[in-house]
Amino acid sequence: MTGKQRAAKTIELLKAEYPDVKCALIYEKPHELLIATRLSAQCTDKRVNMVTPALFERFPSVEAFAEAEAGEIEEYIKSCGLYRTKANDISLMCRDICTRFGGKVPDTIEELVTLPGVGRKTANLIVGDLYGKPALVCDTHVIRLTNLIGLSDSKDAAKVEKQLAKLVPPEEGLNLCHRLVWHGRRICIARRPQCADCCLNEICKNVKKK
Numbered sequence: 001m002t003g004k005q006r007a008a009k010t011i012e013l014l015k016a017e018y019p020d021v022k023c024a025l026i027y028e029k030p031h032e033l034l035i036a037t038r039l040s041a042q043c044t045d046k047r048v049n050m051v052t053p054a055l056f057e058r059f060p061s062v063e064a065f066a067e068a069e070a071g072e073i074e075e076y077i078k079s080c081g082l083y084r085t086k087a088n089d090i091s092l093m094c095r096d097i098c099t100r101f102g103g104k105v106p107d108t109i110e111e112l113v114t115l116p117g118v119g120r121k122t123a124n125l126i127v128g129d130l131y132g133k134p135a136l137v138c139d140t141h142v143i144r145l146t147n148l149i150g151l152s153d154s155k156d157a158a159k160v161e162k163q164l165a166k167l168v169p170p171e172e173g174l175n176l177c178h179r180l181v182w183h184g185r186r187i188c189i190a191r192r193p194q195c196a197d198c199c200l201n202e203i204c205k206n207v208k209k210k
Contacts, residue, residue: 007151007167009203014179017199021178023129025049030105030130031062031097035090037122043080051077062103065094089117107131121157134170136161137177141184150205
């Protein structure tokens with residue numbers, strides 16, 4: 001089986017298992033997804049979704065975040081971990097969005113990664129979920145599962161993104177990543193993978209090794 005064939009089969013099987021997928025972070029406005037994604041670093045989406053309602057009520061716009069001091073933001077996000085760094089990044093990124101992009105969240109990866117605290121993973125999620133552009137969101141679940149399946153062979157997110165880009169049709173990338181995240185949380189759990197119940201066990205290289 002070639003890499004493209006394995007990728008195509010992975011997409012087919014995960015589509016059947018998780019027909020309706022979307023980003024697990026809850027948001028209503030473009031900047032809210034950007035901020036929620038920054039908060040999700042080394043923190044669960046569940047925790048972020050518990051924190052953001054009060055945060056977004058207090059700061060209802062990009063301009064409100066831009067005008068806030070980092071210390072004000074900190075009070076709302078302490079349970080997310082690394083809250084001082086995250087609050088500072090949120091404050092600075094929103095100021096950048098207002099001064100450099102007219103208050104609108106940029107729609108290209110190249111522009112997004114110039115914002116404080118924004119890396120390629122976040123940038124891919126934004127261009128994919130907000131703007132419907134091809135995207136590969138290589139978080140820890142995607143990296144781990146694609147290594148196990150045999151679609152990638154690196155722990156480096158940038159390298160995995162490049163490897164997947166060669167195998168996965170652009171229009172399938174974003175939802176494949178969302179499905180891999182769901183699968184990593186429900187079945188292919190890092191410390192106790194449920195291989196017998198996995199819809200990918202017929203093509204997973206790790207299962208074959210076992």
